[in-house]
Amino acid sequence: MIDRLINRIEKMANPTVVGLDPTYEMIPAHIKDEMLNKYGKTPKAAAKMFQSFNQEIIDHISDLVPAVKLQIAMYEQYGIEGLRTYLESITYAKKKGLIIIGDIKRGDIASTAAAYAAHLGGVEIEGTRFDLWNEDAVTLNPYMGFDGIEPFLSPCNEYDKGIFILVKTSNPSGREVQDLIADGKPVYEQVAELVVKWGEMAMGTNGYSRVAAVVGATYKEQGIELRKRMPHTFFLIPGYGAQGASGDDIRGYFDQDGRGCIVNSSRGIIAAYRNDRKYGDHNFAEAAREAALIMKRDLGGIS
Amino acid sequence: MIDRLINRIEKMANPTVVGLDPTYEMIPAHIKDEMLNKYGKTPKAAAKMFQSFNQEIIDHISDLVPAVKLQIAMYEQYGIEGLRTYLESITYAKKKGLIIIGDIKRGDIASTAAAYAAHLGGVEIEGTRFDLWNEDAVTLNPYMGFDGIEPFLSPCNEYDKGIFILVKTSNPSGREVQDLIADGKPVYEQVAELVVKWGEMAMGTNGYSRVAAVVGATYKEQGIELRKRMPHTFFLIPGYGAQGASGDDIRGYFDQDGRGCIVNSSRGIIAAYRNDRKYGDHNFAEAAREAALIMKRDLGGIS
Numbered sequence: 227m228i229d230r231l232i233n234r235i236e237k238m239a240n241p242t243v244v245g246l247d248p249t250y251e252m253i254p255a256h257i258k259d260e261m262l263n264k265y266g267k268t269p270k271a272a273a274k275m276f277q278s279f280n281q282e283i284i285d286h287i288s289d290l291v292p293a294v295k296l297q298i299a300m301y302e303q304y305g306i307e308g309l310r311t312y313l314e315s316i317t318y319a320k321k322k323g324l325i326i327i328g329d330i331k332r333g334d335i336a337s338t339a340a341a342y343a344a345h346l347g348g349v350e351i352e353g354t355r356f357d358l359w360n361e362d363a364v365t366l367n368p369y370m371g372f373d374g375i376e377p378f379l380s381p382c383n384e385y386d387k388g389i390f391i392l393v394k395t396s397n398p399s400g401r402e403v404q405d406l407i408a409d410g411k412p413v414y415e416q417v418a419e420l421v422v423k424w425g426e427m428a429m430g431t432n433g434y435s436r437v438a439a440v441v442g443a444t445y446k447e448q449g450i451e452l453r454k455r456m457p458h459t460f461f462l463i464p465g466y467g468a469q470g471a472s473g474d475d476i477r478g479y480f481d482q483d484g485r486g487c488i489v490n491s492s493r494g495i496i497a498a499y500r501n502d503r504k505y506g507d508h509n510f511a512e513a514a515r516e517a518a519l520i521m522k523r524d525l526g527g528i529s
Numbered sequence: 530m531i532d533r534l535i536n537r538i539e540k541m542a543n544p545t546v547v548g549l550d551p552t553y554e555m556i557p558a559h560i561k562d563e564m565l566n567k568y569g570k571t572p573k574a575a576a577k578m579f580q581s582f583n584q585e586i587i588d589h590i591s592d593l594v595p596a597v598k599l600q601i602a603m604y605e606q607y608g609i610e611g612l613r614t615y616l617e618s619i620t621y622a623k624k625k626g627l628i629i630i631g632d633i634k635r636g637d638i639a640s641t642a643a644a645y646a647a648h649l650g651g652v653e654i655e656g657t658r659f660d661l662w663n664e665d666a667v668t669l670n671p672y673m674g675f676d677g678i679e680p681f682l683s684p685c686n687e688y689d690k691g692i693f694i695l696v697k698t699s700n701p702s703g704r705e706v707q708d709l710i711a712d713g714k715p716v717y718e719q720v721a722e723l724v725v726k727w728g729e730m731a732m733g734t735n736g737y738s739r740v741a742a743v744v745g746a747t748y749k750e751q752g753i754e755l756r757k758r759m760p761h762t763f764f765l766i767p768g769y770g771a772q773g774a775s776g777d778d779i780r781g782y783f784d785q786d787g788r789g790c791i792v793n794s795s796r797g798i799i800a801a802y803r804n805d806r807k808y809g810d811h812n813f814a815e816a817a818r819e820a821a822l823i824m825k826r827d828l829g830g831i832s
Contacts, residue, residue: 249640250654267655299637303647305661306613313609333670334602334634335700337552344606351553352570358608367636369672369695371702392672397638399674406719408709413716416709 227362227388228430228438228460231325232485234292240522241480243327243462244287244514245492246315247297248276252497254507273307276300279510280315283496286511287518288322293362295327295462295490316360326362327462331392333367333374340377346389347381363388365440365462368417375424375437382428382436388460389437391421393452396442396465414448415455422456434460434486441479443471443489450478453486461487466521467494473524491521530665530691531733531741531763534628535788537595543825544783546630546765547590547817548795549618550600551579555800557810576610579603582813583618586799589814590821591625596665598630598765598793619663629665630765634695636670636677643680649692650684666691668743668765671720678727678740685731685739691763692740694724696755699745699768717751718758725759737763737789744782746774746792753781756789764790769824770797776827794824 235241253275261278265271284294301312316326332342345364348357366375368391378389394404394414404414418439425435435458441449443465453461461479465471466489479487499505499513538544556578564581568574587597604615619629635645648667651660669678671694681692697707697717707717721742728738738761744752746768756764764782768774769792782790802808802816 247641262655267657269652269654269659269661272652272654297637297641297644299635299641299644303644303652303661305652305659306609306616309612310609331637331670332602332634333636333672334600335698335703338550338600338602341600341602341606349572349575349606349608351572351575352565354570356572356608358572358606367634367670367672369636369670369703369706370698370700371705371707373700373702395638395673397673397676399676400638400672402674402723403672403716403720404674406709406711406716408711408716413706413709413711417706420705 227386228434228436229432238292241488242291242521243293243295243488243490244291244495245295245490246280247300247492248279253279254510269304270307272304273311277311282511283514284319286515290518293325294319295329297329328361328364331365331367335370335373339374343377346387365390367392379428390440390462393418393439394441396444443476446475463489467491530689531737531739532735541595544791545594545824546596546598546791546793547594547798548598548793549583550603550795551582557813572607573610575607576614580614585814586817587622589818591627593821596628597622598632600632631664631667633667634670638673638676642677646680649690668693670695682731693743693765696721696742697744699747746779749778756782766792770794
């Protein structure tokens with residue numbers, strides 16, 4: 227997936243991943259009304275709203291951006307029906323050629339990590355493999371060390387999937403643990419070294435590993451430093467746009483060829499219609515496309 | 530939930546939580562055959578196997594142990610059908626009076642953490658609250674700091690729920706991050722201090738906080754030290770039994786009144802029938818009960 231992702235970024239000249247992280251509040255009134263009428267005030271109605279919302283966004287961006295990232299929590303909160311929408315949105319986006327990052331941030335040990343690895347490797351039942359989750363890559367949490375990562379390496383290599391391990395997150399309180407100074411270096415740098423080491427076990431063919439990292443856009447100097455220390459590690463960059471960072475802030479996260487990163491924007495794109503009066507509720511997806519185009523231009527100077 | 534949990538532990542004189550973490554391999558042949566016949570070689574068949582297996586285990590232990598812990602990964606690997614079993618097993622166990630710990634180890638920031646908090650606080654749709662996940666408590670990952678924890682505090686206090694934050698996990702490679710020495714102390718002690726601080730915001734009525742910790746049984750000295758530093762923090766202890774630790778190893782994790790902990794065993798109980806020839810496949814649940822009784826006796830000297 228890392229080769230496919232880099233190829234698609236270059237083909238589209240756009241290192242953007244759109245975060246399909248809908249909230250109930252951002253669903254336009256006409257979609258809300260339709261689904262409440264059909265399904266009542268139920269979790270199924272909310273799930274169907276997200277599905278309809280996502281599809282229209284996907285239709286308007288799939289020729290423009292290489293990938294989408296789905297934050298599973300937004301779906302999981304609506305239980306089984308919500309997760310059904312998570313899966314259906316993935317299927318829909320895949321059909322449109324988009325690469326799928328499941329933002330699941332799972333992290334556990336041994337046999338449990340192996341079970342979570344079904345997100346990438348599928349699950350076998352009496353000799354038949356079922357790829358029920360169908361993501362191209364997922365995000366993972368490193369707190370439990372290699373035990374929690376290892377089961378994902380074999381699907382990465384065997385089925386050309388990818389993992390993005392949290393190194394430096396974009397939120398303010400991430401510092402409480404990640405910036406503790408351990409043996410002369412912050413914890414996130416120690417984690418970065420582990421990610422580099424693990425990454426050697428799953429190299430792609432174009433210089434980057436299938437073991438990638440999450441590095442927040444909100445810490446410019448650290449991003450530059452991490453790029454130097456992690457020359458073969460691809461970065462997924464959250465924190466652009468709504469969280470405050472701009473294209474200029476993340477220039478140094480890219481390699482000298484303008485590669486090596488994909489930048490996420492969620493609200494800034496999918497809820498753009500709420501910030502621009504020229505788009506009515508019905509044109510939320512056009513507003514998303516326009517916001518994606520503006521982001522592409524903002525990042526255009528880099529890659 | 531922390532008060533209810535402690536009361537139930539005392540009433541039953543048993544600080545055990547049974548891990549309902551089934552694997553395909555541990556399902557007895559007669560259950561496998563039944564479900565494969567009914568549902569074919571499908572994820573639904575696997576999910577129904579787990580459901581049937583769990584129910585029989587629950588029937589045989591619900592008068593003996595205060596709580597069960599469900600490792601969501603074991604269900605999530607079978608997709609929607611697997612998660613349906615996760616939910617149905619929770620409903621079934623609750624009816625039998627068991628307290629439910631959802632071992633979900635989620636961890637994310639801000640609005641995403643708020644969405645995950647639906648596991649405890651439910652989700653609201655047009656003024657109606659749906660408690661779709663229905664756990665009494667869940668496990669959480671601290672890597673992103675307080676941003677990832679805060680949204681859970683209000684359901685803890687408002688609906689009497691609980692959270693168990695990973696401090697020191699039982700797996701060998703947990704050390705790679707957790708034992709880094711940061712500002713003179715290992716990272717897990719730094720996390721312990723955060724957990725103590727966060728815990729003050731959600732105290733129960735009997736001396737323990739609704740913000741609890743996961744502390745592995747496999748690190749005896751550290752467990753004793755953490756008990757001293759965390760006098761109001763309840764511990765969930767994995768790593769007993771199959772992972773190697775015994776009752777003696779965890780004596781020091783308890784407070785001077787023999788309270789303050791619940792000890793998990795998963796495979797050691799639910800797959801006990803595979804280690805003892807006197808139980809056939811059909812009596813797997815009797816074997817689980819017998820293993821739970823042995824564990825109760827082993828822990829009996831403590832509490």
